Amino acid sequence: MSSTFSGFSQQGLNFLQQVRIENDKEWFEENRHVYDREILTPFRALVEALSDSMLLIDPQFEIRPAIGKTLSRIHRDTRFSHDKSRYRSRMWLTFKRPSKDWKDAPVYFFELGPDMLRYGLGYYSANKHTMDLFRHTLSRQPDQFLEVAECCRAPFELVGESYKRLLVKEQDPEIATWYNRKSFAVMATDNQVEKLFSPALVDELVIGFQQLEPMYHWLMRVETMKQVDPADL
Numbered sequence: 001m002s003s004t005f006s007g008f009s010q011q012g013l014n015f016l017q018q019v020r021i022e023n024d025k026e027w028f029e030e031n032r033h034v035y036d037r038e039i040l041t042p043f044r045a046l047v048e049a050l051s052d053s054m055l056l057i058d059p060q061f062e063i064r065p066a067i068g069k070t071l072s073r074i075h076r077d078t079r080f081s082h083d084k085s086r087y088r089s090r091m092w093l094t095f096k097r098p099s100k101d102w103k104d105a106p107v108y109f110f111e112l113g114p115d116m117l118r119y120g121l122g123y124y125s126a127n128k129h130t131m132d133l134f135r136h137t138l139s140r141q142p143d144q145f146l147e148v149a150e151c152c153r154a155p156f157e158l159v160g161e162s163y164k165r166l167l168v169k170e171q172d173p174e175i176a177t178w179y180n181r182k183s184f185a186v187m188a189t190d191n192q193v194e195k196l197f198s199p200a201l202v203d204e205l206v207i208g209f210q211q212l213e214p215m216y217h218w219l220m221r222v223e224t225m226k227q228v229d230p231a232d233l
Helices: 010-022 025-030 032-057 128-140 142-152 173-179 193-197 201-211 213-225
Strands: 091-095 107-113 116-122 157-159 185-190
Touching (some): 010 107, 025 032, 032 091, 116 201, 128 213, 201 213
Antiparallel strands (some): 091 107, 157 185
């Protein structure tokens, strides 16, 4: 049964703030009803409110409003992490094609925490092969890429760690800022958490995600190149 997105609540943000402080299983179980009502329920409604617009960008997007599909888990996997905190104090949704290696594919995202929200498009953690293919497209079609990259204007900014040494000397700085990234995303960050409390959040996200559509399709070209013999590139 679908529901209408009416916004998040201050109670939900307070819950995430308390998660950050407590991070305790007993406390979480006692307050699970707050998580379900004030975090999970509006997140599911937000996915449903965005889905039709996102399918216009890519009909193959996963749109099921479920944890592990479009919604993040609040429980952390601590097996390989020095941080043994049980729970996250942030929650996010994603729109991406179903993939076993989702960290290495382009993804739209929206994330909130106790005192912030952010959204955008990019890689969670692109591997070197993916970035080498991306750099190949920049080398072959720099002017076309810069035209596409115009969509990454405000409110978005390019983020992601860069190599300390330039990979190509005397490269156009506008290309170099993309070319030298180890991985990247284009992201809008906002501390006006009042936006989270309004149904108008849907419109802001739709407008932003549509603005980034040219970059999404460029990155999907990189995905198709993964299926091509390197000798044919």
